[in-house]
Amino acid sequence: MSLDPTTFETVVPSRYITFTFPNPLSNHCHLRVAVLDSPSSSAARIASMWVPPGRESDWIFSTFSGHLQLLLSSTTPHHLSRLILIGNPPVYSHPTSYSSTPYPSPNQSKEIEERLRPLLLGLTPKSAFYQKGICNSEFLQIPFLIYEDEVVGCVILEICEGPCAGEMLIENVAVETHTTKEFRRRLRFKRMPNLVQTQMRILPKNELDSGELNNLEFEIDNNVLVHPYLSPMVGGLSVTESHLERRIKGGFRPKALCLGIGGGALLGFLSSQLNFDVTGVEKDEVVLQIAKKYFGLESNELIHLFVGDGIELVEKLAKNITADCKFDVIMVDLDSSDVTLGVCAPPLEFVKKSVLQAAREVLCEHGVLVINVIPSSELFYKSLISEFEDVFEELYEIDVGNGENFVLIATVSKIENALSTCEDSLLNKLKSVSGSYIGSIRKISRSANQESANSLLEAMRLQE
Structure with a gap:
């Protein structure tokens, strides 16, 4: 069925x-074109x-949710109202592996953009030609964005589906920066594919005599945290280091409650490297199974795993928890399931x-709550x-x-x-993991935050 030419006006x-x-660019194939208009x-x-x-693929x-996140996270000067993806048709049976192919050279890119320009102009809303007094399409500039990340190769280990998380995949990837190359195991959800739920470093068991990922066997490395925000979360424990140190010297293991397990990288690190007694709560039982099967998470005397809603659990615990059962730390790593917000954490609830x-009731007198935040907007962050x-x-x-x-x-x-x-103090262990982040911890002033929030709200009122 052909498209009506006026559809995209x-x-x-x-x-x-x-x-x-x-x-x-070729007489022998077609391109896949995907057009998404912003929710707002x-x-x-x-x-x-x-x-x-x-x-x-x-x-x-290749999905609406992935496309939406690309649109919402665009680094163009202004929010996009339409993003057009152009590429080769995907293979709809998900590939088991891929190796990255370099983008065209600048000269080739220029030729591609020139040849695609008639198509892009045909997909441009009419209002775009006139909003700045442009009446001639020759003068309309259409930015051509390039997607870049550090992944240079990938092998899909499994695709499965959970009752809460939905469809998800586990993959081994080769990651390359300008200084290093290493391998990681990652967990991603289809509802928000641009957000890596978990990634852990993996070490090859055999010789690197082949560039093919699917020819290598790996083991999990629990000694490091490679997910961007996990080291800062662990570094946040330094705020209450003196309390935790007293607990350790008194012969007690600090107790941590982790809301959201994912692959379990944070839980495993707190237990194996910092000797915490860890309780983890994951809403989706399939995610928990994946953590055990692919990411080395185990339930033992120091790691207690439960399937359930972390928020509901905290509310239930608060009603009848005793002083000796309270936690020293609550770690929160929950993201919003609302794809229209883009990548956002924590959930509004x-x-x-x-x-x-x-x-607060579940925490002891000197306890702390450490939470990963991905704000959907500045106003959301100030309100939080x-x-x-x-x-x-x-x-x-x-x-x-x-x-x-x-x-x-x-x-x-x-x-x-x-x-x-002390040389063997908890603080030294934290510094070895999160030293630069510990030095950047900033206390938030109530008055400064209120003044900033008021200024932001006033600016929004003036724009209305």
Whole structure:
């Protein structure tokens, strides 16, 4: 069935259309074209993206949710109202492996853009031609975006489906930066494929005599944290280091409650490297099975694993928990399941005063709550901070530095300043893992946050 040429003249929020088109670069094949309009479209700002060769079947480029996240995370100067993906047709039986193919050279890219320009102009809303007084299509600039990450090769180990997480995949990837190359095992969900739920370093068991990932066997390395925000989360424990040190010297293992397990990288590290007694809660039983099968997570005398809703568990515990059963630390790594928000954490249901008060009740007198935050907007982040300040005594922040994640540390009581100087102290262990992040911990001032929030709200009112 052919498309009506007028279909793309207007922006229709959340509309997603895919079709094939004769390849102007070759006489023997077609291109897959996917057009997505933003859920909250305003001015007609569009951009296009060439799908990396070899990755056409990756959920990032072949699904609505992946496309939406690309649109919402675009680094163009203004929010996009339409993103156009162009690439080779995907192989719909998910590939078991791929190797990255370099993008075309600058000269080749220029030729590709010139040949695709008539197609892009045909997919441009009419309003884009006139919003800045442009009446001639020759002068309309359509940004051509390039997707870049560190993955140079991939092998899919399994694709399965959980009752809560939905379809998910486990993959081994080769990651290459300008200084290093290593292998990692990753867990991704189809509902939010651009967000890596878990990644752990893996070490080859056999010689690297082949560049093919599927010819290698690996073992999990539990000694390091490679997920961007996990080291900062562990570094956040330094805020209450003196309390934790006293617990350890008194012959007790610090107790941590982890809401959200994923592959279990954080739980395994807290147990094996810091000697914590860890309780983990995961909503999806299949995710927990994946953690045990592929990521080396085990239930033992120091790691207690449960299937259930972490938020509901905290609320139940708060009603009848005794002083000797309270936790020293709560670690929260929960993301929103609402794809229209893009990549966002924590879910909105966690940021309720009743839930935060329950979390405080579950913590001991010198306990801390450490939470991974991916704000959907500046206003969301300011509101979240305000909610935490209403419940907890002090609030600290770590900027992970990747332009996406922040770690918040909320304390039940005022923090002592004395830090241990023992060579084998917990603080030294934390520094070895998160030294740079420990030095960047910033205490959030209530007055400064309120002033900033008020200024932001006033600016939004003026724009209305």
